[in-house]
Amino acid sequence: MSFTTEVKAEIAQNELTDSQMRAQLSAMIQMCSTLSFTNRGMHIVVKSENANTAKRVWRLLKERYQVDSELSVIKKMKLKKNNVYVIRIVNQAAEILKDLEIFTDAGLQSHPSSQLTAKEADAKAYLAGAFLASGSINSPQTANYHMEITANTEALAKYIQRQMKKFDLPAKLIKRRAQHVVYVKASDKISDFLRCIGASDAVFTFEDSRIQR
Numbered sequence: 001m002s003f004t005t006e007v008k009a010e011i012a013q014n015e016l017t018d019s020q021m022r023a024q025l026s027a028m029i030q031m032c033s034t035l036s037f038t039n040r041g042m043h044i045v046v047k048s049e050n051a052n053t054a055k056r057v058w059r060l061l062k063e064r065y066q067v068d069s070e071l072s073v074i075k076k077m078k079l080k081k082n083n084v085y086v087i088r089i090v091n092q093a094a095e096i097l098k099d100l101e102i103f104t105d106a107g108l109q110s111h112p113s114s115q116l117t118a119k120e121a122d123a124k125a126y127l128a129g130a131f132l133a134s135g136s137i138n139s140p141q142t143a144n145y146h147m148e149i150t151a152n153t154e155a156l157a158k159y160i161q162r163q164m165k166k167f168d169l170p171a172k173l174i175k176r177r178a179q180h181v182v183y184v185k186a187s188d189k190i191s192d193f194l195r196c197i198g199a200s201d202a203v204f205t206f207e208d209s210r211i212q213r
Contacts, residue, residue: 002139003137003138003139003140003202003205004135004136004137005050005052006201006202006205007131007135007137007194007199007202008050008052008053008131008132008135009052010198010199010200010201010202011128011131011132011197011198011199012052012053012055012056012132014128014198016060016125017121018064019119019121019122020121020122020124020125021060021063021064021125022064022099022100022116022122023112023116023117023122023123023125023126023129024056024060024125024126024128024129024132025057025060025061025064025100025129026100026101026102026112026116026126026129027126027127027128027129027130027132027133028046028053028056028057028060028129028130028132028133029044029046029057029096029097029100029102030100030102030111030112030133030156031129031130031133031134031151031152031156032046032047032048032053032057032133032134033045033046033047034047035093040090041090041093042093042094043088043089043090043093044088044089044093044096044097045086045087045088045089046086046087046088046089047084047085047086047087048084048085048133049076049082049083049084049085050085050132051083051085052132053085053132053133054071054085054087056132057087058071058087061087061089061096065092065095065096065099067089067091067092067096068091069087069088069089069090070087070088070089070090071085071086071087071088072085072086072088073085073086074086100112101113101116110153110155110156110159111155111156111159112159117163120166123163123166123167124167124196124197124198126163127160127163127164127193127196127197128197128198130149130151130160130163131149131197133149134149134150134151135147135148135149136148137190137194139209140187140205140206140208140209140210141209145185145186145187145190146183146184146185146190147183147184147185147190147193148181148182148183148184149181149182149183150176150179150180150181150182151179151180151181151182152178152179152180153180154173154175154180156180157173157180157181157182158173160182161173161182164182164184164193167192167193167196168192169184169189169192169193169196170184170186170189171183171184172184187206187210190206191203191206191207191210194206
């Protein structure tokens with residue numbers, strides 16, 4: 001199991017308040033989903049190769065909106081034959097997107113308002129959701145310390161960067177092909193990030209490896 005997978009498994013178990021659920025779901029739905037339109041209306045389709053991320057989305061949707069989502073698993077046939085977990089939200093799609101500030105009367109939004117993450121705990125929950133959606137971190141046993149979160153748009157990447165700055169995490173931005181990457185390389189700041197998103201066990205593992213190096 002990779003260190004990234006261990007971190008995601010840990011933070012996917014953390015209990016959240018209602019406002020923290022909303023913030024975390026906002027990040028995960030915005031970064032992992034697409035919209036589809038059928039004769040049954042608008043659907044949200046969430047895809048993730050990480051089982052813990054998919055389970056987290058499914059659980060939080062059920063807890064916050066009492067909606068029954070359709071869960072399926074697709075086996076990728078090319079390159080790494082990973083499973084892709086697909087969650088289809090058929091009911092209340094528009095209401096959910098509006099509640100998460102992904103969709104407003106002005107249309108789809110590149111990121112939620114600053115109000116959604118105004119509280120420190122909600123900002124931390126949002127960052128945990130962003131990491132669950134598209135984050136990765138190198139094993140602490142390697143010499144190259146690196147943590148990153150990828151976003152589809154520059155506006156969303158900058159929003160994530162602003163949330164990190166609230167906790168003295170000086171993340172940088174780069175563009176990698178079609179993706180915008182928010183990243184941190186300083187080992188002490190990566191440790192602070194793990195602490196921020198509620199990965200306390202991962203912090204101990206990370207710090208222990210740093211000391212041994």
